[in-house]
Amino acid sequence: MILLAVTANAQIVNIESARMQSDTVGWKGSAQMGFSYTKNTNKVLDFTTGAHLQYKSKKDLYLVLGNSELLKNGGSSLINNSFLHLRYNHKFTPRMRWEWFSQLQNNAVTGIEFRFLAGTGPRFKLTEGNAFRSYLGIAAMYEDERDKAALLGSPSIHHRDARGNLYYSFSWKPEEGTELISTLFLQPKLFDIADYRVLEQFSFRIKPGQHFSARFDVNYLFDTHPAPAQPTTNFRVGTGIGYEL
Helix, strand or coil: CCECCCCCCCCCCCCHHHCCCCCCCEEEEEEEEEEEEEECCCEEEEEEEEEEEEEECCCEEEEEEEEEEEEEECCEEEEEEEEEEEEEEEEEECCEEEEEEEEEEEECCCCEEEEEEEEEEEEEEEECCCCEEEEEEEEEEEEEEEECCCCCCCCCEEEEEEEEEEEEEEEEEEECCEEEEEEEEEEEECCEEEEEEEEEEEEEEECCCCCEEEEEEEEEEEECCCCCCCCCEEEEEEEEEEEEC
């Protein structure tokens, strides 16, 4: 079953909020889709879709995450973004895993025509409990990005960079069916730390039943070197409902 969801529109994809916490092995997944059409002085089409699949064994975790959003006003695309994220991690100790990840992405709002990245690094479990868990991740990644030009008719700007990818994340479950997740990312360009991105993502979830859930998200992004003609700061608030298998 698929229900409406409002997705985040950010330059950095928060995988922490997408992890399905489970102490049992096996498959877990979810799917969302939304559609709306408005006709008055203009024709506005809004379509969103997303899917998440995860497999967990005693020492390994495989994760596939995809999302697409299109908002058109007449013949113009106001929002057009999509991504596909693949991740694998292996548990070496109860407190440390090693992760490998890769991602494809485009985002018209932040001026990204195409982005490919791949990276690896350790992930540490700092605290663990029934109500509160926290993690620290340190990785290096290669990023191949093509940005839209500032002026129409000018060639795209192509970057090939090595970046760090550091994050601190925690989840808090004050009671059954309620969860708060916060993740702070820092992505500095290696050998040029004046070029960096900071992202804070906050997600509040309520799950009144076994399959249905509702969420409220806040995303704040600061980029010292955004795509041409794009602001250094992006902010978005979203909410939605979903269905989990």
